[in-house]
Amino acid sequence: MTDAAMVSPRGEVKGRSLWADARRRFLRNRAAVAGLVVLAVVTLLSFGAPFLGLRAPDDINWDMISAPPDYAQGYYFGTDQNGRDLFVRTLYGGQVSLMVGLVATLVSLVIGTLWGASAGYLGGRIDNVMMRIVDILYSIPFVFFVILLTVAIPRNFIAPTMLMYLAIGAVSWLDMARIVRGQTVSIRRKEFIEAAHASGVSSWHIITRHIIPNCLGPVVVYMTLTVPAVILTESFISYLGMGVQEPDSSWGTLISEGVNAMEVAPWAVIYPSGVMVVTLLALNFVGDGLRDALDPKDR
Amino acid sequence: MTAPLLSVNDLKVHFEIGRRGLFGGARHVLKAVDGVSFDLRPGETLGLVGESGCGKSTLGRAILRLLPLQSGRTVWLGRDLARLAPREMREMRREMQIIFQDPLASLNPRMTAGEIIAEPLVTFRPELKRAEVKQRVQAMMAKVGLLPNQINRYPHEFSGGQCQRIGIARAIINEPRLIVCDEPVSALDVSIQAQIINLLMDLQAEMGLSLIFISHNLAVVRHISHRVMVLYLGKVMEIADRDSLYANPLHPYTQALNSAVPVPDPDIERAKPRVVLKGDLPSPLNPPSGCPFRTRCPRATQVCAECMPALERAGADHMVACHHAAMPDRP
Ligand SMILES: Nc1ncnc2c1ncn2[C@@H]1O[C@H](COP(=O)(O)OP(=O)(O)OP(=O)(O)O)[C@@H](O)[C@H]1O
């Protein structure tokens, strides 16, 4: 390491943060970088689909009912029983599936980490009450919870897709809260926390400035495991008819429709599930890469 | 005599070990600090010595109210700290600071040296401009012997001694009046120990700091302290000004500790009476009755098992808790 190269114009030596180290290690991991590129491409195509000059996802072509892929006419993934372009529907479906992943990520990042870190740091009775709330929410069967929400909130008040985001958001932070609490309990005994306390730093700042940044390693890794799980959950809810409704699509609904027509139109299940599998694999590679990059044993 | 900065009175810190089980299992009380009293004057260094586990760190943290007290009072310039509301106590923390044994563990690995040193400052002076905070942090770094251009480096890029300097800079940036130093040099190389001790002494002279200096190294304590307090199983055995404690230790425990410290002069070293401690430190969960030291004391008698000796005056600035203390007037 050459110190001279790292001196900024003002003569200050740049530090190598643990994050910068992790980033360097991550970028050296080819599978992880490839995964990241695949994820970026899928995301860009899905959300950019309306601007790509493709057909509309509910455009029906009566001449092409359950037709196999036809590159000449631009039906890359073939069509479904209603003559709709499966490539376009897969891209639009990706919007829903990726949004579900994003919602779950944000909710568990914000609520899960704050909840877990507060419980772990404050300890005692507060910890007990907070974690019992998590336990109770955890013990409600998810499908029952979704049905409960569907019944409780009138349909004209909130769209079913929104309801699904709500349901997934409501439960996706529970695991995260538990993980972060466990981390916090071990970090809380470290001397730098005591030093902050002795310096008059408030509990809020101790949690946000000292505790959460030091448990982000496991948090980030867990995150990459949550996303595939909720994408599958979304398929499940939609399959039960409570999530995405026709004519909208998600990867889950496309696959379940495709399975029904598998014998006559295998492409209707192969292509959407192929895209989903590739995406989940990419996520897994990214997760592995992050875990290796952030592994404390390697520091 | 000037009024004390800090006055500690019959301080007790007890830990409950093992929670009550389903069937009402036994609960043990560990008396980590059990009835400690002393005064600390402004600008003074009080050394705190004793074997591992005798409650030195617990006492230091209890004084700063980092731990809940069982009973007793810590009076800071006439105000009882235990009576302060949490917000008032936070305000008080600007005046009292702590330095830890493990320099790296006491620094947040995700923050730069500059952010770490600035934290107490921005906590109490949130209105300060960034440029001013930075300028003060760099001034503080220069003061503790760090290169100010290292402000953006992270703790793992510094050596142990430099990390301890960062910890010291953080402790003094708000110009406190008291710093509890919990074995600040035990984890450092011998050559660096001296540098850190001298830095602390220079800062004390410059800023008029009071220090509570915890260590089990009597030679280091002798170098830095004005007064020294000897703890054993959470109780004060002897407290005296440095010279009289080292030249004329009255408590058998102090004598034993003292005789284990090598003296540079070989003649004195050979002539020195040697008191060897027999046995191990008793479990703090189940301390001996009467005088806690009696299981290892060469002078122990019946009375020692029956009652705990009170801390009594034995000189101008010398107190000792022993039934058979070697009083200066009866050799
Ligand atoms: N949080 C705690 N819960 C229970 N027991 C504790 C706790 N903290 C300290 N103790 C016990 O209190 C006693 C005193 O501990 P303390 O850390 O104050 O000793 P010390 O004199 O600083 O020792 P050392 O020289 O090893 O640092 C020990 O027996 C220790 O096991």
Ligand code: SF4
């Ligand atoms: S009181 Fe007795 S046992 Fe305790 S130190 Fe004095 S002589 Fe020894």
Ligand SMILES: [Mg+2]
């Ligand atoms: Mg200690």
